[in-house]
Amino acid sequence: MEFRITNENGRVPVTILHLSGDLDASNYKEFQKKADELIDGGARHILVDLTDVPFVSSAGFRVLHHMFNSLRSLHPDANLTDEQVRQGISAGTYHSPHLKLLNLSPGTRKAFELTGFDMYIETYTDLKQALAAF
Secondary structure, eight states: OEEEEEEEESSSEEEEEEEESOBSTTTHHHHHHHHHHHHHTTOOSEEEEEEEOOOBOHHHHHHHHHHHHHHHHHSOOTTOOHHHHHHHHHHTOOOOSSEEEEOOOHHHHHHHHHTTGGGTSEEESOHHHHHHTO
């Protein structure tokens, strides 16, 4: 797993975490460490670029969920309670304003949707659209 970090400015500063290689049990800790370093270092809006990631295992999805929770804890969402966020996720009306994904492979997208991650983390196939969504 290789990482490259870039930053873009739109309505808010966005940190783009570009990954390369499969994301699985052999390297998810490295991914989580990098994500935690970015968040601890001040990243508040993160776009995870999966263009060069053909496969994401459940371990990789756990890191994405950890990132969602970490960013959400830093940004209480418009005074929403945890229960209101859960209800919004179930209703399809809440998506993370702080974490988004770019260019999931077909297999990863299918797993992403089957596990329900698409209910609260938006995905994009166009970088400009993804950045504009923050």
